[in-house]
Amino acid sequence: MHASATMTADDRQGFDDLLLQHRGIVFKVANAYARSAEDRADLAQEIAVQLWRAWPGYDPARRASTWMYRIALNVAISFLRSDGHRRRHVVPLDEAVHDIADDSAVDHETAESLRVLHRFIATLEPLNRALLLLYLDERSTREMAEVLGISESNVTTKISRLKQRIRDHVAPPGNE
């Protein structure tokens, strides 16, 4: 249960390598579920902690991304639903979106798309948010079903509904 106490140096190295390789999952989930920079850092750390705790039970024969997504999404949804978190950091959505998309590393159009995307994400329920995140990350229907614990046909149905919601929500970014 308490991973670090029993971890060998090899285990530790294995965990660090895996985390380094898939750290994008941690950051993307944190970005989708937390608004303020402080909350995002907090959530990313919490996910890393839970990954570490679950590490002894990790089966290398199974896909690492599925394992990481399950833990990251479970932690993020619990974080979103926790009462303390709500009380601590209430950040206006526009400010939070600006915080995420504000940078010189992406062009104006991409930054605008990111703002639109984050506004849309903020309107979704935690489980639909998880589905959208997996979809945007181009995970297969099968992996989405494995991560979330619903059937593949349910995943397909829900994605088409999400597309409809996006259509209702998102104005086309620039008509070229």
Add this chain to the structure above:
Amino acid sequence: MTMESTMELDDLKQAWQALDRQLQQQKRINLELLAETRMRKARAGLRWLQVLAVGQVVVGLVVTIFCARFWSSHLHEPALLLSGIVLHAYGVAMIVAGVMEMLLLVRTDYAAQVVTIQKYLALLRQWRIRTRRWFALAQWLLWIPVTLVMLEYLFGFNLWAHSPATVGGFVAVGIVGLLATLWLVFWSPRALRRRVGDYVDDSNTGALLKRAQASLDEIARFERE
């Protein structure tokens, strides 16, 4: 229309991938190092909560054993028999609540499928809120059997046999207190409930229960096609 929405989605996907590339380069947060420090703190906090839950189970066991012995040796004194049985039941409830609390703290396997683990957490959360509420309300009446049992056990004084009116008065006070609290929690005007709620520490219970139920409803909707 369909083409347009596909285009939008593709644009969003591209934006998402741009964000991903950006995040990959993010060196500000050293997850490994931070996780290690935080893990130590989290483990200390968790250990404390586990100690409390284990303590609750131990106290529950002591109460259960003590009360079982007490009421079985007072089979012909109805008030003491009833008091012992009530406290015995309370001890069992404490054990069950403590074990459930430990399950909540220790057995949460975040590597399980999201829907499964979220349902489990929402159910436990709901159960925990309800239990706390009923445990708190029970205190209005529980002090009466505690008084009767302790007077008999420590001083060999059967209060009911000497002064049933006093016990009747205790029960009246308990019932009035219980009804007043129930009124405050369930039926009083919302503004008053919120004001007094801070003192009763039950102000959020209704909202928390609603939120836990909303989570369960959301999960059920999500599971349905």
